[in-house]
Amino acid sequence: MAQSRRAFLSRVGAVGCSVAASPLITPVVFATAPMDARLVVIILRGALDGLDAVQPYGDPALARWRKTVSVGPAGGAHDLDGYFALHPSLAGLMPLWRAGELGFVHAVSTPYRNKRSHFDGQDFLENGGASPDGALTQAEDGWLNRLLPLMGGVTEKTAFSVGRERLRLVSGQAPHSSWSPDADLELSAQGRLLLGEIYKNDPLFHRAAQRAADISEGMDGAMGPAAAGRAKALAEFAADRLNRDTRIAAFSLGGFDTHRNQKNTLPRALGELQAAILALRDGLGDNWGKTAVLAMTEFGRTVAENGSGGSDHGTGGVMITAGGAVRGGRVLGRWPGLEEADLFERRDLMPTDDVRRYAAHVMSGLFGVAGSDMGARVFPGLDMGDDPGILL
Amino acid sequence: MTIAVNTLAHIRYGFGLSPDGPVLNGAPDVLDQLSRFDPASSRPNLKTRFDLHHAFLSGRKIEKEIGKTLDRVTALKTDIRQITFKDYQIELARQIRLRAGFAERLAAFWTDHFTVAARGRYLGLLHGAFVDDAIRPHVSGNFADLLIAATTHPAMLLYLDQNTSIGPNSLVGQMRGKGLNENLAREILELHTLGVGSGYSQTDVTQFAELLTGLRVTRAGVEYLPRFAEPGSEQVLGTSYGGPEGALKDVEKALRDIALRPETARHLAWKLAVHFVDDTPDADLIDHVARAYIRSGGDLAATYAALLDHPAAWVPELRKVKRPADFVVSALRAFGASADYVQDMPIGQFRQNIIAPLYTMGQKPHQPRGPDGWPEHASAWITPATLAARIKWATELARKYGQDIDPRMFVQTALADAASENTTFLVAGSESKWEGIALALASPEFNRR
Structure with a gap:
């Protein structure tokens, strides 16, 4: 569908309750930006399970909550610091960890609480507001967009959103660009799972859908590498832009909503993330040294494994940092513990810090934006606190 | 389970709910649309099409005589093709544009009843004129006039x-x-x-x-x-x-x-009931509609009124499956898409975005296999391949246009109280907005009426 959204949606405002202005894809033009640092923000859609990605196996309570996932080094995870271990599917990132180019911030979240809706949570994460009920700021724009005017000398090429999805994170008044690789349209694992469920009460549709699934079964095996290939393509494009005039790139990866059989569904999503980070490193070459990558998700997942080998929507989670500009090799954050009394509402990892604070310090450090501006303009209502020292 | 009259009026007797309303409170509101239906058409008239065809034929003849192709004949061929596509764009735009679509649904019903399969250049070219001249002016008139108009139209005679x-x-x-x-x-x-x-x-x-x-x-x-x-x-x-x-x-x-024969009354009553209500309709519904047809001397408005005032017409269960073209139109309507989006789409895009997907969903526009028209039975439309094609199209549409729309609200707009608990729950559980919207469009309720 190649027509403009505007032509299509004459009255879309009547449908959506969170509609912002139409993004128009700007033609590729080159311009220079004065600053030299690079920032990549990756939105992990579907709520990454931080307790499985970065497993606190040193916490004795973990093994009581989880049996088939987050089993630590015994299950093939890679020890990071004697307390946390990295999910086996992120093994390809271990060299970065050892080189100090990969780090984590654990037990963090946005201020969004209690409702645990993906849509609200993602909107909220990208909007960067402070209201626990998930209300967006008045402009409903993204925090990366609000950063741009503070950087000085930005052009429409300074910030790029990559992919077919529109990122609220980058949208707003400040000029920016977007690009999408000609990726196949494909539902996430969770999307396909839900699709299987949606027909269960209609025998005609149910039969047809099952047969259709059988037919496409052969194609399923090829989806892992194909998906990783797409994430790689996004990252490669981003790296290419960042090697020229772009300083900020953002894209999103899906597939993290692992309600069922997480042991088998999360690896695919993590594989995409790993492919993206490695493609950024390879593609950025010398510029990798000036780059910080932040991978953030809307919220974490329940501490307890659920009845179908997965985890449900939670609160506290993990942020992943990477890049040569990052002081890696550390898991930051204040660990709240996993005893039942330690948990948020006795079910979720307790967020002990605001994930926006870490992002704010990174942006402030990379682009020389004053901390006071970060709190006033980029993340309204944010208390910057002490510098957690993510950057070198 | 109950489904509000307004929901059924749009989904079963129109082209689906749209954010534009209006609220239809029952049969009188649905029937009222007939009086406001304007059959006038902006499409090229029969004479224009005839002339094009004959200009093309004589050009072809000259080409054969001189043994080479002529630019003006190639241009005519392109013109004819463009008209055929444009006809269909305008037809879909009409269906999207109407705030409530009973009259357009009837135009489609009678077009199918009097099938002229638009196969080949000539019938493809004439089809739009057949619909505009023979079908649309008589949608709520007397069946005899419709029958005469359809029977004596060149498209039907040729077909x-x-x-x-x-x-x-x-x-x-x-x-x-x-x-x-x-x-x-x-x-x-x-x-x-x-x-x-x-x-x-x-x-x-x-x-x-x-x-x-x-x-x-x-x-x-x-x-x-x-x-x-x-x-x-x-x-x-x-x-x-x-x-x-x-x-x-x-x-x-x-x-x-x-x-005016009773067999005709019965046959038409059965067809209307099958098309709008149920693949195996209630016998009493058929009797009721057939009686109204006879009593009114073949007056179609009176016949539709009988269909709509029978309780069976409002069973709160969606038993029919939308045909692919209706599925596509209703999906666009649910987004609040503008009719111009389809009508002004460049033909290459129209073929890629609408026509090609309709083929894979099992419906080549205006080309049913025989003069008996499109099948009515639900199982004819929902096969593994055609359902996969519906899902794929829905996914692409949602990915393209559903990024900013809360799927929970979308379900409300598109299905209102026809959404099952299961669908509402699953849509709300998808991991991104567009996936939720794709699910809503792929749901059985959205594909039924």
Whole structure:
């Protein structure tokens, strides 16, 4: 569908309750930006399970909550610091960890609480507001967009959103660009799972859908590498832009909503993330040294494994940092513990810090934006606190 | 489970809910749309299409004589193709544009009832004129007028081989030794009026075919040419038509009589009930509609009123499956898409975004396999391959246009209280907005009516 959204949606405002202005894809033009640092923000859609990605196996309570996932080094995870271990599917990132180019911030979240809706949570994460009920700021724009005017000398090429999805994170008044690789349209694992469920009460549709699934079964095996290939393509494009005039790139990866059989569904999503980070490193070459990558998700997942080998929507989670500009090799954050009394509402990892604070310090450090501006303009209502020292 | 009248009025009797409303509070609101239906068309008229076709034919002839292609003939070919696509764009735009679409649904119903499969360049070109001239002006008029208009339209005559039907004892028949082609006569009785197995005989078919001889498509349009007409009167269903010289008025008289027969009433009532309500409709519903048809002398508005005032018409269970084209239109409506989006889409995009997906969903626009039109039965439309095609199209649409729309609200707009708990729950559980919207569009409820 190649027509403009505007032509299509004459009255879309009547449908959506969170509609912002139409993004128009700007033609590729080159311009220079004065600053030299690079920032990549990756939105992990579907709520990454931080307790499985970065497993606190040193916490004795973990093994009581989880049996088939987050089993630590015994299950093939890679020890990071004697307390946390990295999910086996992120093994390809271990060299970065050892080189100090990969780090984590654990037990963090946005201020969004209690409702645990993906849509609200993602909107909220990208909007960067402070209201626990998930209300967006008045402009409903993204925090990366609000950063741009503070950087000085930005052009429409300074910030790029990559992919077919529109990122609220980058949208707003400040000029920016977007690009999408000609990726196949494909539902996430969770999307396909839900699709299987949606027909269960209609025998005609149910039969047809099952047969259709059988037919496409052969194609399923090829989806892992194909998906990783797409994430790689996004990252490669981003790296290419960042090697020229772009300083900020953002894209999103899906597939993290692992309600069922997480042991088998999360690896695919993590594989995409790993492919993206490695493609950024390879593609950025010398510029990798000036780059910080932040991978953030809307919220974490329940501490307890659920009845179908997965985890449900939670609160506290993990942020992943990477890049040569990052002081890696550390898991930051204040660990709240996993005893039942330690948990948020006795079910979720307790967020002990605001994930926006870490992002704010990174942006402030990379682009020389004053901390006071970060709190006033980029993340309204944010208390910057002490510098957690993510950057070198 | 209950479903509000407004929801059913839009989903079952229109092209689906849209954010534009309006609220339809029952049968009178639905019927009221008929009086506001404007059959006027902006599409090229029959003469324009005829002239194009004949210009193309004569150009072709010259090309053959000189043994090379001519630019102006190639241009004509392109023009004809463009008109065919544009016709369909305008048709879909009409369906999207209407705030409530019962009249357009009826236009589609009768277009299908009087199927002219738009195969080949010529029929493809004439199809739009057939709909505009023969179908749309009579959607809520008298069935006899509709029957006559459809039967005597060049597209129908060409499609059902009437030009090859010649009275064996007519002047031309004697000269050329040619005879009848019963196709049109048979399909009128079997499909358009009485219905198969309703008691007419082969003799009726043959006699009716003889009566129809003389009715022909010429360079001038449709003409009644006595030199092709079988002389003498014909007995059709026990009534004698025509004198020694055939005339168009005899054909029209027979069509009017056939239109008012109880078998026709029953057949049409059954077809309406099957199309709108249920693949196996309630017998009482059929009786009720057929009685109204007879009582009103074939008045279609009165017939629809009977359909809509029967309780079976409002069963709160979506038993029918939307045909692919209706699925596509209703999905676009649910987004609040503008009609211009489809109408002004460049043809290449239209083919890629709409036509090609419709093929994979099992519906080549205006090209059903035979004169009996598209199948009604749900199982004909939902097969593994065609359901996968619906899901794929829905996914692409949602990915493209559903990024900013809260799927929980989208379900409300698109399905209102027809959304099942299961669907509402699953849509809310998807991991991104567009996936939730894709699910809503792929859901059984959205594909039913």
